[in-house]
Amino acid sequence: MKPFVSNISFLEIISGIFIGLLAVFFLTSEKIEFENLALGSGTSTYFAADEGNSIHLGHLEQPKVDNLIKGWEKRGEKKVLFILGNSQTHGINQKKKGEISYNHMIFNDYKGVDTDVITHSIPNASLQEFLLAFVYWKGRLPIKRLVVPLFMDDLREDGIREYYFALFKNYHFRIESTSAVVQSINEDIMKFNSKIEADVNERHQDLRALDFTVQQRSEEWLNDFLNNKFITWDNRPTLRGKIFNNLYMFRNTLFGINAQSVRKMIPSRVEKNMNALREILDISQKSNISVLLYIPPLRNDVEPPYDVTEYKHIKKQFENVSTQYSCATFTNLEDLVPGKFWGTKEPTNFFNEFEYDFMHFQYEGHKLLYEQLASTLNKMPKI
Amino acid sequence: MIFNSVAFVIFLSIAVSLYWVLPNKIRLYFIFLSSLIFYGFWRWEFLSIVLLSTIADYIISISISKTPDIEKRKRKGLLFISLFLNLGLLLYFKYLFFVVDNLNWIFSYVPGVQLSVMEIVLPLGISFYTFQTISYTIDVYRKHIQPEKDFILYGCYVTFFPQLVAGPILRASEVIEQLRTRPKFNIDFISEGLKRILKGFFLKVVLADNIAPLVDAGFAMDVSSLGAFDVWTLAFLFGFQIYFDFAGYSHIAIGCAKLMGISFPENFNYPYAARSFKAFWKRWHISLSSWIRDYLYLPLASVKVIDTTLKSQGGIGSEHVIQELSPRKQNTALFLTWAIMGLWHGANWTFVIWGLYHAVMVFLERLFSSARESSTLMNIPLVGWAITVPLAMLGWIPFRASNVEDTLYMLNTIISPSSYAVMALRENLYLIAFSIYILLALSYLYKTYIIEIINKRSTARYVVNTVSYAFMFILVFTFFRPISQFIYFQF
Incomplete structure (x- = not known):
């Protein structure tokens, strides 16, 4: 009997590996862009450019920054109206050919005058990330006016994501301030620096345990070789994304969570982000930068995913902060975009057919937002 | 490598x-x-x-x-x-x-005296x-x-x-x-070795490496913003991470040796199923705890080690050997051993706190067990387990926290009733910690009670095992990358 048992044991592991291999070949056959997946198939990303140069960035990476700065120089190194945003800025629901985002419309508005319009929008950006982006760009461009949307959702976010600020991996950047929120941001960036130097390529982030070892080079070479020769290996991030997406869907199905489920605020994070906002306004005040703060449009034809009392309180808090700074103008645009201009997105659980999209609106919504922002900006003192 | x-x-x-x-x-x-x-x-x-x-x-x-x-x-x-x-x-x-x-901290009271040392790898x-x-x-x-x-x-x-x-x-x-x-070549070496390596990689690259960023983010938070549930959650999550990481390493090590026909002793045996701290240390990092027992604890307790076939069987509390000693001698050896055990893990006072925490737990167990003999709650398996596991998890706080101040703050949060009203982590973290706990318990029950039944039917065994290995392979293939070192590499 012994040889039979041995063979069975061997057969188990070998057939397990074989079936597993077949499955990964099948599962990695198509590559998915997860940035688009996060937005939902109804919404497309749109990062504006002007004559081959970016005027709108999503990731802070050296080549992209260089390209944007080059464009700004080509256009005459004008003073800058700087727009911060999240995926609402670079997402257009049901986008048709030729449709552009509100920040691009503002750029076109200012084209003939002595102001340039530059945008940096980061998905789910916290105010801490806005602060970091603002301070970085303030060092690169002559920012004279700043536009900051104040999203309730993004107050739940915390910390700086390396993925969107890859530039700081090779670049010792820090914000000069002793405040706790700035210290925390500086610590986050410091951590990027301690990883593999001179590598902004995402695939090389996977090898960071090998920093400064003999193995680092061989592993990089082997991974590059496998990525280039085997699509299955190269598509592993897709498979990782699919797995996490399915876990997310499973969680939502299990607990009945959908896009309309109320997300509770986390007080410590709200406080930290409020402090980041104060820091943005402090810096702006000292640098004579006028700031437009606005409550962004919110879908109002269905119940929003907010605790209404909490939402009211947060809006009040935003307004109170803005009144403490003479450089700040505050406006509430939550009712600006009617329900018909918002879209739907893929379900976030296994049973729903579709879900309401509370973040991304169609071109018409962008147009309304542009008109409102442009009008408010015109009323502000000239820069 | x-x-x-x-x-x-x-x-x-x-x-x-x-x-x-x-x-x-x-x-x-x-x-x-x-x-x-x-x-x-x-x-x-x-x-x-x-x-x-x-x-x-x-x-x-x-x-x-x-x-x-x-x-x-x-x-x-x-x-x-x-x-x-x-x-x-x-x-x-x-x-x-x-x-x-x-x-230098001591010399800071003496003006002009400061020592310097270059960075040592x-x-x-x-x-x-x-x-x-x-x-x-x-x-x-x-x-x-x-x-x-x-x-x-x-x-x-x-x-x-x-x-x-x-x-x-x-x-x-x-x-x-x-x-x-x-030994001569045997196909069992290959199949057993591959199985252990696959299990090890699953624990490391699928579980430990995916829990790591959550733990890192949690421990990077300002400790004053954390509530008691947050501290518990982080303690459990790190407890799972370090277990999967190190048990994963040990599986791979045992599997690699097995591929060459060499058998290594087991290093882990479901430590979170332990019903007492003494039992925990017979299940966790068994080779170290038995090393410490034979070469540090027993000599410190002035016990002559006469065993000629020393093996890595785990457990610092070989009570039968030292029962004759005075309690004072036993306790001195216990606390000294654990302080050194803590320092072995890392050159930081936080590790000493971790070691002493375990010493206190073993000491308390001894105290109560001698008082009650065979009676009372701790002897009911589920109660012993329900008390031991959370306390063992709590012990990971000093092990993972950045410094002594954070450690004390977090431990203080646990005992402050008002901090149970604050929750600062994302909801997912509580859910993930809870899910892992349940899955770990189920895997223990599976290994203890169900696997034997399945093994009796060769077809069932073949199907279950093949599907499990295929499942593990898919996940290992997907997540396989040297994104983080094994935690114990730094020790």
């Missing part, structure tokens, strides 16, 4: 294939050489330290055995040289910065291979074993690549004979 890398998979495939293809006579040379290559892939310049420790203990142990019993001072002197050399290396590379830092695995060579020399000194005359065989015992950088800490009696006899 780090296990979770493509280079290692290639290295292992070549090493195992050549091992079985080469003539038996030269296999030992091959193991020794490939182990040096394995280590050199990390930093070749530190090979000299491994070789220094290996050669020194080889020579010293032979000298000890040749010295007649009557020359006690010479024998002791030789043992002292070995201890001085190994512990000296450990002190220099691992603790010098810590010692200087603490001296900790050689990979130094805590493990020095402990292994120390135990070897002590065993020879105690005459529990005869010294090995064949340097290559002895060298393989110290440097054998599966265990070189993070254990299991092997006893000479457990492995030298296997290396000497070198």
